[in-house]
Amino acid sequence: KAGVTQTPRYLIKTRGQQVTLSCSPISGHRSVSWYQQTPGQGLQFLFEYFSETQRNKGNFPGRFSGRQFSNSRSEMNVSTLELGDSALYLCASSLEGQDNQPQHFGDGTRLSIL
Amino acid sequence: EDKVVQSPLSLVVHEGDTVTLNCSYEVTNFRSLLWYKQEKKAPTFLFMLTSSGIEKKSGRLSSILDNKELFSILNITATQTGDSAVYLCAVVRPYKYIFGTGTRLKVLA
Secondary structure, three states: OOOOOOEOEEEEOOOOOOOOEEEEEEOOOEEEEEEEEEOOEEEEEEEEEEEEEEEOOOOOOEEEEEEOOOOOOOEEOOOOOOEEEEEEEEEEOOOEEEEOOOOOOOOOEEEHHH | OOOOEEOOOEEEEEEOOEEEEHHHHHEEOOOEEEEEEEEOOOOOEEEEEEOEEEEEEEEOEEEEEEOOEEEEEEOOOOOOHHHHHHHHEEEOOEEEEOOOOOOEEEEEE
């Protein structure tokens, strides 16, 4: 079974631009969560989607948004990029996002802002 | 505010040593606690703990939860260089994982 796939693996952008990251969950998984990982802050929760609906959201500004498609694939978008957005963005999927099912992670997209 | 704290932040040991990693938490609507191992890329799942006092084991790794004192420990016995990684603890509340900042373990040959 293929794991969680994130594309692209690496991105370099400049301040003010916007970026879209993609995540394909494990086949059959319907819950997708996104995280930002930085050396100082660790993994910070961005949002969780299930059946194309956002069920929970972390404490990030509105520049960070996401969506989920009917095939459970998800995208996240960051607009008006800032230097502080440089991070590893991780996506994780689980069957239905219920409490007794572990999330499985992709390898992430490393975003660098110049 | 929900909080997950891991200690120590980093640890250097020699092959064959036993290590104990700690995770304490203050999270409303606690559902479960998970441990992950992160080397260079994706965190990989180790254990999910939902019941207090029941040890989970996998080879040289074991973990236990105390949901009265609100902590968990991850033990690694007979460490090997391949155990070098960041170990992450995550507490689950409805539709959200809250991660600690991790313990960086380095095992020297």
